[in-house]
Amino acid sequence: MKKPLFTPFCILAGFALSGAPALAAPDSKNDGKALFEQHCQACHAGGGNTMNPAKTLKKKELQANGIKTRDDIIKVVRNPGPGMTPFDQNTLSDQQAGAIADYVLKSFK
Template identity: 35%
Template sequence: MLIVLFALWQLIVIPPALAAETVNAAKIFNANCASCHIGGGNVLIPQKTLKKEALSKYLDNYNSDSIEAIIYQVKNGKNAMPAFKNKLTTEEILQVAAYIFQKAEQGW
């Protein structure tokens, strides 16, 4: 939990780190997630997008619209979504989860 909060703090509070981390996170997202979630959407199940309202409704771990829930989903997958815990490093998962959280907050 502390690592998650620190990673999120770095992405939100430190502008130079934000720029560098966002670029890397965007690359990770585009390489691994965008085929199903382009622009925050969902090509398989249209209502289960990465938009804030959908995250609040469909993520069922922790506080449903929290970064922890996003990390859990990325790591473990669910239904049609594959697990990425064996494909991405812990740092990459944190970065992409923070990216998704940030983009959802911004409305994609």
């Protein structure tokens, strides 16, 4: 006597058609690259500086200007020099400012 294969077939078909779970999209609210593109790229595209070409985001020039750490970048974001828009905590949270700082430090060598 043959056993019905309909039920196991339906179960397997259901698993096959359900597909893999979707991967979570990066949280753009805290993604350094996305935040940089939104808030900084207009003046700092490619790590440059349209307002003051001597103050790029390249590691060597950051260090020459006393900016060596994540916290140093956050301080400049909060209280920049002339020509740069300040970003207070209403615009960028500390976590977001830190994400931008991390992105800058790893991206512009």
